[in-house]
Amino acid sequence: MTIRSRLVGTGSYLPEKCLTNAELATLVDTTDEWIVQRTGIKCRHIAAEGEFTSDLAVKAAERALAAAGIEASAVDCIVLATTTPDRTFPATAAIVQQRLGITQGFALDVQAVCAGFIYALSVADNFIRSGQAKTALVIGAETFTRLLDWTDRGTCVLFGDGAGAVVLQASEGSGSTEDRGILTTHLHSDGRYNDILYVDGGPSSTKTVGHVRMEGREVFRHAVVNLAAVVDEALSAVNLPIEAVDWLVPHQANLRIIEGTGKKLGIAPEKVVATVDHHANTSAASIPLALDEAVRDGRIKPGHMVLMEAIGGGLAWGSALARIG
Missing domain, CATH: 3.40.47.10 (Thiolase/Chalcone synthase)
Structure with a gap:
């Protein structure tokens, strides 16, 4: 028997405000044509004042849980990838755990910047395959625009804020590539x-x-x-x-x-x-x-x-x- 981590639900959230290239061109020396030609980006979402990484993460997580048809109370592992935590400590994952009303299991942050979600997915998968967790919430959430120098057109045009999440559940597999x-x-x-x-x-x-x-x-x-x-x-x-x-x-x-x-x-x-x-x-x-x-x-x-x-x-x-x- 092989234990697999099945992806049974996905969810995401983007802040309401969308900053277009034309709007950005009023803040820094750039143009819509320059940005699109070099990056393909047309707009980016910006978290509102007082809207934290945990707020974005919670909304994405709730949507993933709803898509999976799973109650938050079933989650026994939260792995949250972020470079922009709410606080230096505790882990933003712990704040998400509290906001979702989860009182069992464990929650931790992973920091690998843009590779963070892949790292978090791997961590959660290993917890499930080792039997330490049965239902995991894996989240990538960022308020990355708060790290930007808005006078540096080489970086400020590239980034935005948002969150995405998946629900993993332990499942028995055959060990073949046909497994879910x-x-x-x-x-x-x-x-x-x-x-x-x-x-x-x-x-x-x-x-x-x-x-x-x-x-x-x-x-x-x-x-x-x-x-x-x-x-x-x-x-x-x-x-x-x-x-x-x-x-x-x-x-x-x-x-x-x-x-x-x-x-x-x-x-x-x-x-x-x-x-x-x-x-x-x-x-x-x-x-x-x-x-x-x-x-x-x-x-x-x-x-x-x-x-x-x-x-x-x-x-x-x-x-x-x-x-x-």
Whole structure:
């Protein structure tokens, strides 16, 4: 018998305010044409004053639980990926746990920036497969715009706020690739490149939050190569060809990276879920946001094979292969 973590529900939430490229052009030296040409982004959502990462996470989690038909009281594990916690401590996951009325199990945050959701999914999957949890809530949530320097057009045009969530449940499988659930996950990091994408602040160093700093060309170069490699790693682990993948759900960082990775892998553009145009890069929230959108509009159906991948500061990257439903 093989224990699988089945993805039984998805949910997402975007703040009400949407900042368009034209509006952004009144704040910084840029244009709609410049942003769309280089990133594919047309607008990004901005959390309201007083709206915290936990608020976004709770709304996404509630929608995922409703989609799964599961009461919050059944959840015994919450893994929340975020770079923008409500507080230095406690974990934002604990705040979400309290807000959902969950009094059992455990809750923890994972910090791997844009790769955070893949890391969180892997952590929760391992808890389920080891028997330490039966029902897990995996969330990616960010108020990333609060880390931006709004005078730096190289970064402020790229990011937005949002949250996405999935519900995982322990299920018996045969051990084959026909099983529903997570089939394999793969995580990597390389700290030699920690200074090409980082925030120039922190409680131990500057005692401030700081702002995002990025060497865009270097990040792009590493992203396309590493993402293609980690996708190949996932497929090799379960002995499947790329043709077996129904959908690629990548981190929504930049349309050029998404298209470059898809081309390198030989995946047809129509099999790639791209939502970066209307919510920008929401860091750890971007994959579950895209996944939920494609599930709800009917593109991704039960039984479909979905490949997810992401890269972020660290550098940290990873992939997850799952059969939905």
